[in-house]
Structures are given as structure tokens and as C-alpha cells.
Amino acid sequence: MKKQLKRLSKEYRKPIIVVAIVAMAVVCVNIFISLNSKEKPVALNDSPQNSIQDNYVPISKGWKKSRTAKGDITSVQKTKLDGLIESWKKGDMSDSDLKNNIMKYLDEQGIDYKEVSVTSKGYTLYDKIPEVNLREGGNLYSFVGIYSTGKQNPNGTQKTVCYNWSAFAF
Structure with a gap:
């Protein structure tokens, strides 16, 4: 009788091990899916007010926003x-084109400058x-603007992807 029980238990060991492995795999897949789900699970204690906050727009x-300020240049030059x-903001000029045009204009006006800095890539x-906030004075000319892409942060935080644009003549 003991031999028959041992033989039966050996026969059932393989299927039991296979079932256990499959069950563990299913559990692991479900955990992975729930951790990588884009939707936040709703907790039992969430109020309707909390769920409204989760609908980020x-x-x-x-x-x-955008502002310009002048330093030691005239209002006409500004x-x-x-x-x-404005031409640059519309896409009619690249960053380097704007920089070159500002330097050319300052040279034509006989205005000494140390540097011109332009960027539209301030992610x-x-x-x-x-x-x-920009103050008059300090630099010869300053521009700061914020452009929104209208898209949510791809990493999931409730923030919008924007670009800080700037142009300065020192």
C-alpha cells in the first residue's frame, strides 16, 4: 500500500508543480499590469472631489506669457x-537667425554689446x-516668453510640457 501511495504521489507531483508555476506566473503578470496601468485604482475612501482632481487638463x-524690457537703447530700437x-515667435526665424539679426541691428545702430543669447529650447x-517679471535696465534688451505645447507630461505627472523662450543682449 505504501508503494502505491508513493507511486501516486509521484504521478501527481508534476501536474501540481506545473499548476503552481502557472498560478505564480498569472499572479506576477497581474502585479506587473497593475503597477504599469495608466489608470489610478480608485480607493474605497476616495471622495468624488478627489476623483475630479485626477481628471487633469x-x-x-x-x-x-511674454515680456520684453530695455536697458540702454531707445524705445524705437526696442x-x-x-x-x-515676434517674427521668431511665429517661426519665421531660427534661434541662430534671430541672434544674427539682433547682432546685425545692434552693429548698424552703433550699440556696443558683449553677448547676444537666444533660446527656444528651455524645456x-x-x-x-x-x-x-523683467525689469527695465540691466541688459540692453531682454525677452522672456512661455509657450505651452498643450500636452501633459509624458511621465504622467499632472504638469504641462512647456518651453521657456528667451533672448538677451548684454
Whole structure:
């Protein structure tokens, strides 16, 4: 009788091991899926107010804030530089084109400068658009603008992908 029980248990060992491995695999897959799910599971204690906050809406696409300021240049010269900035914002000029046009204009006007810096690639994430504060004076000319892509952060935080654009003449 003992031999028959041992033989039966050996016969059932393989299927039991296979079933156990399959069950563990199913559990692991479910854990992986739940950890990588884009939807946040709703807890029993979540109130309707909390679920409203989870419906994040990105900041709309487009220019949100922009300002210019002048230092030791005239208002007419600032207006000319503002016009170059507007062309750049519309996509009519690259960063390097704007930099070259600002330097050319400053040279034509006989204005000494140390450096011109231009960038439209200041990648940032905002949940709300900050204030842009520029003071007159200091630099010859300053521009700062914030452009929203209208898209949520791809890493899942409730922030919108934006670009800080800037142009400075020192």
C-alpha cells in the first residue's frame, strides 16, 4: 500500500508543480499590469472631489506669457527688436537667425554689446504658468516668453510640457 501511495504521489507531483508555476506566473503578470496601468485604482475612501482632481487638463496650447524690457537703447530700437522677436515667435526665424539679426541691428545702430543669447529650447513642466517679471535696465534688451505645447507630461505627472523662450543682449 505504501508503494502505491508513493507511486501516486509521484504521478501527481508534476501536474501540481506545473499548476503552481502557472498560478505564480498569472499572479506576477497581474502585479506587473497593475503597477504599469495608466489608470489610478480608485480607493474605497476616495471622495468624488478627489476623483475630479485626477481628471487633469493640460494648459492649452500657445503663447501664455511674454515680456520684453530695455536697458540702454531707445524705445524705437526696442520696438525694432520686439518686431524681430515676434517674427521668431511665429517661426519665421531660427534661434541662430534671430541672434544674427539682433547682432546685425545692434552693429548698424552703433550699440556696443558683449553677448547676444537666444533660446527656444528651455524645456520645462508647469502645473500653472508662472509670472514673467523683467525689469527695465540691466541688459540692453531682454525677452522672456512661455509657450505651452498643450500636452501633459509624458511621465504622467499632472504638469504641462512647456518651453521657456528667451533672448538677451548684454
